[in-house]
Amino acid sequence: xxxxxxxxxxxxxxxxxxxxxxxxxxxxxxxxxxxxxxxxxxxxxxxxxxxxxxxxxxxxxxxxxxxxxxxxxxxxxxxxxxxxxxxxxxxxxxxxxxxxxxxx
Amino acid sequence: xxxxxxxxxxxxxxxxxxxxxxxxxxxxxxxxxxxxxxxxxxxxxxxxxxxxxxxxxxxxxxxxxxxxxxxxxxxxxxxxxxxxxxxxxxxxxxxxxxxxxxxxxxxxxxxxxxxxxxxxxxxxxxxxxxxxxxxxxxxxxxxxxxxxxxxxxxxxxxxxxxxxxxxxxxxxxxxxxxxxxxxxxxxxxxxxxxxxxxxxxxxxxxxxxxxxxxxxxxxxxxxxxxxxxxxxxxxxxxxxxxxxxxxxxxxxxxxxxxxxxxxxxxxxxxxxxxxxxxxxxxxxxxxxxxxxxxxxxxxxxxxxxxxxxxxxxxxxxxxxxxxxxxxxxxxxxxxxxxxxxxxxxxxxxxxxxxxxxxxxxxxxxxxxxxxxxxxxxxxxxxxxxxxxxxxxxxxxxxxxxxxxxxxxxxxxxxxxxxxxxxxxxxxxxxxxxxxxxxxxxxxxxxxxxxxxxxxxxxxxxxxxxxxxxxxxxxxxxxxxxxxxxxxxxxxxxxxxxxxxxxxxxxxxxxxxxxxxxxxxxxxxxxxxxxxxxxxxxxxxxxxxxxxxxxxxxxxxxxxxxxxxxxxxxxxxxxxxxxxxxxxxxxxxxxxxxxxxxxxxx
Numbered sequence: 001x002x003x004x005x006x007x008x009x010x011x012x013x014x015x016x017x018x019x020x021x022x023x024x025x026x027x028x029x030x031x032x033x034x035x036x037x038x039x040x041x042x043x044x045x046x047x048x049x050x051x052x053x054x055x056x057x058x059x060x061x062x063x064x065x066x067x068x069x070x071x072x073x074x075x076x077x078x079x080x081x082x083x084x085x086x087x088x089x090x091x092x093x094x095x096x097x098x099x100x101x102x103x104x
Numbered sequence: 105x106x107x108x109x110x111x112x113x114x115x116x117x118x119x120x121x122x123x124x125x126x127x128x129x130x131x132x133x134x135x136x137x138x139x140x141x142x143x144x145x146x147x148x149x150x151x152x153x154x155x156x157x158x159x160x161x162x163x164x165x166x167x168x169x170x171x172x173x174x175x176x177x178x179x180x181x182x183x184x185x186x187x188x189x190x191x192x193x194x195x196x197x198x199x200x201x202x203x204x205x206x207x208x209x210x211x212x213x214x215x216x217x218x219x220x221x222x223x224x225x226x227x228x229x230x231x232x233x234x235x236x237x238x239x240x241x242x243x244x245x246x247x248x249x250x251x252x253x254x255x256x257x258x259x260x261x262x263x264x265x266x267x268x269x270x271x272x273x274x275x276x277x278x279x280x281x282x283x284x285x286x287x288x289x290x291x292x293x294x295x296x297x298x299x300x301x302x303x304x305x306x307x308x309x310x311x312x313x314x315x316x317x318x319x320x321x322x323x324x325x326x327x328x329x330x331x332x333x334x335x336x337x338x339x340x341x342x343x344x345x346x347x348x349x350x351x352x353x354x355x356x357x358x359x360x361x362x363x364x365x366x367x368x369x370x371x372x373x374x375x376x377x378x379x380x381x382x383x384x385x386x387x388x389x390x391x392x393x394x395x396x397x398x399x400x401x402x403x404x405x406x407x408x409x410x411x412x413x414x415x416x417x418x419x420x421x422x423x424x425x426x427x428x429x430x431x432x433x434x435x436x437x438x439x440x441x442x443x444x445x446x447x448x449x450x451x452x453x454x455x456x457x458x459x460x461x462x463x464x465x466x467x468x469x470x471x472x473x474x475x476x477x478x479x480x481x482x483x484x485x486x487x488x489x490x491x492x493x494x495x496x497x498x499x500x501x502x503x504x505x506x507x508x509x510x511x512x513x514x515x516x517x518x519x520x521x522x523x524x525x526x527x528x529x530x531x532x533x534x535x536x537x538x539x540x541x542x543x544x545x546x547x548x549x550x551x552x553x554x555x556x557x558x559x560x561x562x563x564x565x566x567x568x569x570x571x572x573x574x575x576x577x578x579x580x581x582x583x584x585x586x587x588x589x590x591x592x593x594x595x596x597x598x599x600x601x602x603x604x605x606x607x608x609x610x611x612x613x614x615x616x617x618x619x620x621x622x623x624x625x626x627x628x629x630x631x632x633x634x635x636x637x638x639x640x641x642x643x644x645x646x647x648x649x650x651x652x653x654x655x656x657x658x659x660x661x662x663x664x665x666x667x668x669x670x671x672x673x674x675x676x677x678x679x680x681x682x683x684x685x686x687x688x689x690x691x692x693x694x695x696x697x698x699x700x701x702x703x704x705x
Contacts, residue, residue, distance in 0.1 A: 003135075005250065008275060009555050009556050010274060011166075011246060015247075034248045036590065038244055041244060047319055048233070055230060056232075057477075061240060062237050063237070063243040064139070064188075064239070064243060065138050067221070068236075084138065084185070
């Protein structure tokens with residue numbers, strides 16, 4: 001699924017250098033400067049994890065770091081808010097089930 | 105431990121305006137912002153702001169953020185990706201995500217400008233991916249260029265719902281409908297008109313009942329409500345959408361203010377619990393200020409003015425300056441912005457903090473002159489008093505006036521108007537058109553403010569009315585590009601239609617009418633190549649691989665030639681038919697090698 005906007009009447013999207021990130025082991029295309037949530041949605045991935053009581057699918061909701069709906073496991077760390085975390089080359093992103101495995 | 109004169113929590117319109125006013129008067133300022141870059145919600149606003157030139161009217165939100173950030177001097181440090189986590193008696197703590205560590209800040213003065221968060225509403229399956237805050241969708245599509253869905257249902261017709269719907273259209277999505285539980289549109293009429301003329305229905309007295317889907321949104325069921333907002337059984341309708349945007353309002357992000365000990369009061373007119381402040385934006389704690397949406401939901405221009413007031417007050421106390429005049433003039437601005445009918449709610453909310461804003465008289469009905477026939481002149485369709493005046497300030501001949509209060513409706517003097525179209529480009533509501541009735545050859549001319557992909561001169565289009573309904577055929581005869589991206593499209597329509605035409609639809613055929621099956625080349629591909637200058641069959645073949653597939657051109661040659669004839673105005677017999685080369689059908693190299701060898705043995 002292709003969800004990137006390439007031509008826009010008002011905005012000129014200056015995407016950064018292409019980088020590769022890994023979603024559940026699968027390589028996906030992202031651009032430097034964008035958030036993990038934006039990169040996933042651009043690649044047609046809307047389900048970021050599962051809720052902790054009823055195992056309901058979860059995706060982003062507010063996209064500005066307020067609601068914590070978008071938390072995922074990034075490079076082994078749980079509960080990272082993907083909507084305000086920029087992508088990095090080689091980053092490993094995984095769906096989080098419930099509360100994840102928080103570090104203390 | 106970081107020590108600073110002035111800590112600004114939140115680098116949006118209010119916080120940055122405060123930082124600007126304070127720092128340019130020598131106050132050492134630290135702005136802490138959670139985002140990847142500072143600018144807050146301005147970064148995703150692509151519409152032109154209302155108001156007046158002193159506060160960036162007619163400038164698009166993301167450009168305002170750039171302008172303010174560029175004018176901040178050396179006295180300001182900005183810490184991005186940093187979230188204030190607590191306010192204690194002796195120190196303020198923040199988490200720096202970049203460095204993954206806590207920092208402590210000790211300021212002399214603090215401004216809390218933490219903005220707002222989107223309100224959530226209850227309906228079945230409202231937690232499924234595909235149900236998003238309208239602001240969230242705006243962030244993804246306007247900041248990151250990613251569309252989270254293709255077919256959208258918008259819940260709520262306040263300004264955010266209306267603006268985001270228009271922006272979804274600009275980004276190429278389809279907005280199936282906007283549902284509004286009340287019996288009238290909540291936001292500005294000019295914003296509603298922008299999307300109505302694209303045929304997007306605003307369905308009043310309706311709400312969302314349920315989202316259908318397993319892992320994500322696959323559809324939505326809407327339902328009509330009665331006068332008490334109860335669902336009317338049997339009135340359900342299902343819409344095929346993949347995204348539901350919730351635009352049912354905002355609530356102040358009060359967490360930090362509450363922790364700091366600011367008194368909270370529940371004021372529904374201001375969006376929920378609101379921290380106390382006086383008209384200097386000072387809370388009940390003497391060195392702590394608030395500004396922007398955290399002090400009551402309003403909009404970005406008033407947030408900038410509130411921030412400026414807080415910044416000036418801090419500068420006057422921190423640097424012992426007499427800024428009485430500057431502060432008074434900002435307060436006067438605010439008072440004028442809030443004097444119109446749209447600020448009624450804010451005014452009555454602020455009364456609960458004993459802050460009184462007067463209502464000034466404004467002109468709310470205009471007996472506009474009839475546009476003179478035969479002359480190209482603007483028609484102003486701005487019939488709701490909102491604080492805005494770029495039509496007046498941009499008019500080079502002084503033909504348009506918004507007299508007295510900025511909320512007044514504009515008036516136009518057609519004797520002074522020269523039909524230049526500047527007001528059409530500048531109007532933030534895209535509410536000014538130009539018409540010329542009885543132009544020539546039984547046509548009327550309509551000029552439309554256009555913020556989509558540009559049509560071509562000579563293009564035939566379907567002319568639409570203010571509700572997006574087809575009216576007649578039209579022809580684009582001129583396109584004037586504007587640096588502010590509100591371009592002017594000049595449309596010719598049959599006489600008598602000039603007064604009703606307000607939009608047009610392009611005759612876009614789906615690009616899946618194939619001419620060459622082997623190479624999957626469509627009619628549109630060929631037309632485009634011809635327009636680019638490939639005007640004979642051999643050129644098209646080399647450029648597009650037309651006729652180079654396994655059929656050898658049997659399917660496409662004549663069809664391509666007829667398109668070429670139509671586009672170039674030549675007869676097929678005058679065009680070259682192109683070269684025919686062997687093999688006449690695909691042959692394996694192996695077969696060639698095995699066959700008769702009459703040469704070179």
